Amino acid sequence: MLKQLPKRQRIRKGIVLFVFLTFPVTMNFLSPYVIIDGAMNGVLTGSAVMFGLMFVSSLFLGRAWCGWVCPGSAMADIAEPLNNRAVNPAKISWIKWLIWIPWMSIVAWLLIRAGGYSSVNLLHLTESGISVDAPEKYIIYFIVIGLFIGLAIVFGRRAGCHTICWMAPFMVIGRWLRNRFAWPSLRLTADVSACSDCKKCTYNCPMSLDVNAMVQTETMENADCILCGTCVDNCSKNVIRYSFSARK
Ligand code: SF4
Ligand code: SF4
Ligand code: SF4
Known part of the structure; x- marks a missing residue:
């Protein structure tokens, strides 16, 4: 497995x-x-x-x-x-x-x-x-x-x-x-234009987050996100990525 x-x-x-x-x-x-x-x-x-x-x-x-x-x-x-x-x-x-x-x-x-x-x-x-x-x-x-x-x-x-x-x-x-002070840190980013809306990211998220909804708003911010990268690695369209950056 x-x-x-x-x-x-x-x-x-x-x-x-x-x-x-x-x-x-x-x-x-x-x-x-x-x-x-x-x-x-x-x-x-x-x-x-x-x-x-x-x-x-x-x-x-x-x-x-x-x-x-x-x-x-x-x-x-x-x-x-x-x-x-x-x-x-x-x-x-x-x-x-x-x-x-x-x-x-x-x-x-x-x-x-x-x-x-x-x-x-x-x-x-x-x-x-x-x-x-x-x-x-x-x-x-x-x-x-x-x-x-x-x-x-x-x-x-x-x-x-x-x-x-x-x-x-x-x-x-x-x-x-x-987030309050908006300094650069490890986070997720998403490019919704490439998303096929398959919802595989939501289905696989170990923290049960509605990742697809996060992608649609391109915020990718959730206090329960543990940055495991499961959504990053399971998206065949490479919509979600790790990034070390300040919040948009
Ligand atoms: S897995 Fe990728 S393509 Fe599918 S809904 Fe999530 S972000 Fe969009
Ligand atoms: S520290 Fe994080 S991964 Fe560890 S038990 Fe607590 S919530 Fe779960
Ligand atoms: S990084 Fe992990 S916890 Fe965060 S949204 Fe993606 S699958 Fe869920």
Whole structure:
């Protein structure tokens, strides 16, 4: 099946699979709890730095992290053969803010109570350097994987990414700032004059976006676009392209 994919998509899926296989090592660096424990003790943790890097990368690369290096992408790929039904992003994407806003408020409150960051320990709660370094820690590991794969199987394409991901809002905010100030960054562009209206782009979008509608308006802007390039690589008319540019 992989062989039928365009070369760039094979490479992308290979990268996210590799990242997923290393998830037992890296899990704590993406943990929503480690940053809380760090804030409580005034320690700048590895996960706080990673969330900061996601935000900074989104200022110039949009949500390419999601499409190209997040283990969550591989979890979505695992669920895809079991349920590839599109979800309705407009109806469910707000849910993640119900997690992100209280979570970030708690982190800020704990940090103020601790008097700010007084030390840096990127291996906070990960002293061995490996997140899952004891059998009982696999419980959390499997809960995270089960949640993302389970939601996708039950509700459809990347339902977990749309609803429970605590990382996505950092990048949505970064994208918004980028668009607000209109500096150059990685984005999609489209030339509607070449479009045959086949809707293959919409059908294949892993984030269930109406890509064809985006093409028709030549805006190609959507906070849920993860710049995976599936639409770019599946359009036989070369209508959609990657571009590093400011918004038109
Ligand atoms: S939405 Fe969250 S889980 Fe999904 S790819 Fe992006 S960062 Fe990963
Ligand atoms: S796949 Fe290409 S040609 Fe088909 S609707 Fe999308 S942009 Fe147009
Ligand atoms: S619009 Fe294209 S690049 Fe964006 S998520 Fe959908 S398929 Fe990927």
